[in-house]
Amino acid sequence: MLKTISASRALAQLNGALSNLPNPSLFLDTIHLQEAKASSEIENIITTNDDLYKSLVADKKFESAATKEVLSYKEALWLGFDRLREKPFITTNLCIEIVQCIKKNTAGIRVTPGTTLSNSHGEVIYTPPSGEEIIRKKLANLEKFINQNDSLDPLIKMALMHYQFEAIHPFADGNGRTGRILLLLYLKMEKLLDIPAIYLSEYIIQHKHAYYQKLRAVTKDNDWEGFILYMLDMVEITAKKGLLRLEEVIRLMEQMTEKIKETLPKVYSKDLIEIIFRLPYTKRQFLINAGLGTPKTVGNYLMSLEKEGFLKSVRVGKEKLYLNDQLMQILDDK
Numbered sequence: 001m002l003k004t005i006s007a008s009r010a011l012a013q014l015n016g017a018l019s020n021l022p023n024p025s026l027f028l029d030t031i032h033l034q035e036a037k038a039s040s041e042i043e044n045i046i047t048t049n050d051d052l053y054k055s056l057v058a059d060k061k062f063e064s065a066a067t068k069e070v071l072s073y074k075e076a077l078w079l080g081f082d083r084l085r086e087k088p089f090i091t092t093n094l095c096i097e098i099v100q101c102i103k104k105n106t107a108g109i110r111v112t113p114g115t116t117l118s119n120s121h122g123e124v125i126y127t128p129p130s131g132e133e134i135i136r137k138k139l140a141n142l143e144k145f146i147n148q149n150d151s152l153d154p155l156i157k158m159a160l161m162h163y164q165f166e167a168i169h170p171f172a173d174g175n176g177r178t179g180r181i182l183l184l185l186y187l188k189m190e191k192l193l194d195i196p197a198i199y200l201s202e203y204i205i206q207h208k209h210a211y212y213q214k215l216r217a218v219t220k221d222n223d224w225e226g227f228i229l230y231m232l233d234m235v236e237i238t239a240k241k242g243l244l245r246l247e248e249v250i251r252l253m254e255q256m257t258e259k260i261k262e263t264l265p266k267v268y269s270k271d272l273i274e275i276i277f278r279l280p281y282t283k284r285q286f287l288i289n290a291g292l293g294t295p296k297t298v299g300n301y302l303m304s305l306e307k308e309g310f311l312k313s314v315r316v317g318k319e320k321l322y323l324n325d326q327l328m329q330i331l332d333d334k
Contacts, residue, residue, distance in 0.1 A: 003232045004153045010239035011192050017243055018195045027249065029056075029279055031197045034331060036073035038201035039180045042208065045069045049280070049332055057281040058316040069102075073177055076101035080185045081196070088189055090146045090182060092139045095165075098181055099174040109135050110172045117169070126219060128169035138168045146186070154190040158183060159231035163218055180204070198242045203234045248330050253277050256310060256326075263308050267301045276311065280328040281321045 018024050033052055040047070047066040055067050076098045083094050096108055109132045117126040129135055142164050146157075165179045180201055187193040204211050207230075214230045217223040253273065260268045271290050276282050287298035302322050305311045311322040 001153070001156070001232075003229060003236075004155050007155055007232045007236040007239070008192070010236045010243075011187070014197065014239045014243045014246070015193050015195075017246055018193075018197050021250075023274060024195050026274055026278060027197065027246070028195065030331065031199070032074050032077050033070070035184070035196075035199050035201055036070045036077065038199055038205055039177050040066070040070045040073055041205055042180075042201060043176055049328060053279055053281045053328075054314075054316055054321065057279060057283055057286075057321055059319050072102050072104055073181075076177075077181050077184065077196075080181050081188065084185055084188055089143075090185055090189065091143050092136065094185075095139070095170065095178055095182070099171050099178045102174045102177050107172060107174075109139075109170055112172060115169070115172075125216060126167075128167065135168060135170050138164075139170055142168065154186075154192060155232060155235060156228055158186050158190075158235075159228040160224075161186065162231065163215060163224075163227060166215060167219065197246065198238050200234060200238050202241075203238045207234075245330065245333075249277070249327065252326055252330065260305070260308075260310060264304050267304050272301065276305070276322075276324050277327060280324050280331065281314075282311075282324070283319065283321050 021027075033056070034049075037047060037049070037052055045066045047064060047070055051064065051067050052070060055071070079101050080094065080098055083097065084090075100106060110130070111132050113130050115128055115130060116124045117128065119125050129138060142161065145164070146161050150157075152160075162179060162183060165182060166175065169175050171178065183200055184193075184196040184198070187198070188196060210230060214223075214227040218227050256276075257268075257273050260273070269292065272287065272292060275286050275290055275292075282302075284295060284298050284302060287293065287301065288295060292298050293301070302311065302313075306313050306322065310324075312325050314321050314323055
C-alpha cells in the first residue's frame, strides 16, 4: 500500500532529524506535555500551554483540575517508556499501570455490567464486551497479536491494535488516553520512532468527528480500509508537522545562541541555552542546579537576558519565572 510507504518515510525523516540532534532528549518534556495536553483535550479536559508550563516550573502549586489531569497523562507516558526499557512488550498489566497513573486511582479491568457508549444526542452507538473474564481474554488475544512477529506492516498493525483496544474498552474511564499512549509506545517498540516526538492527539482533535466515524464504521460495516487510511494519514501528517516544528525550534535556538553570544558573551554558555529551551519557562534555581553560578550571578544573567529581550519575567506568587516567549509562540501555533 502506497500510503504505508509515505507514512513510514515521514516517520523515518522525523526519526533521523531527532537522532542528529546534539541532545535529542532536550525537547522531550515539551513534546510530551504537548501530546498530553492534546490527548486530554479530546476528553474535554482543557488547559492552556501557559498554565501547563507555569505549573510545572513554579513552586506555588496552582494547577487546575484539568492541568493536574494533563500532568498525570505525561507521567503515564513516561511510565510506559520506562516499562518498555525494562521489557519491550505491551501487556495487559502495562495498560492497567498506565490507566491507574492517568486516573490516580487503583482501578483495574471494568467490572460494571451494562456499559454503553453514547453519542452527543444520548443515543447508544456501541456496547463493549462486559465481564472481567471476557475482557481479560480479549486483552490477552490483543497482547499476543501486538507482540508476535508477523509479516504485517507495523503501521497497519498499529491501526488494527488501536481499534481493538478501543473496542474492548477495558476500563471504566481513561480508555481513550491509554489507547493513545499505546500508539506512541508501539512506535517506540517497533523502532519506528526512537524518541516519541510526535503529537498524534493533535491530529485527532482536528479530525475528531472523522476519527469516531471511522471507528464506528469498522464495528458497523467492517470498513477496515477507511480506518486504516485515517490512521496512516494521521501518522504521515503528524510526522511531517513534527519535523517542521522541530526545525523551527532548532532555527530559533541557533538564532538566539548567536545573538546571546554577540550581545551577552559573559552570560552565554551551551548549558544556559539548553535550559531556556528545555521548557518555555525557566527560573533562577534551574541555572543554579546546572552549576552556572551563585544565586546572585544567575539572577544577573536572567535579568540581562530579559533586558536584551530574550526572556520576559512573570511573577507567580512570590517567585519570578522567565518566559522564552518565542518558543511558546511556536508551541502555541497549530
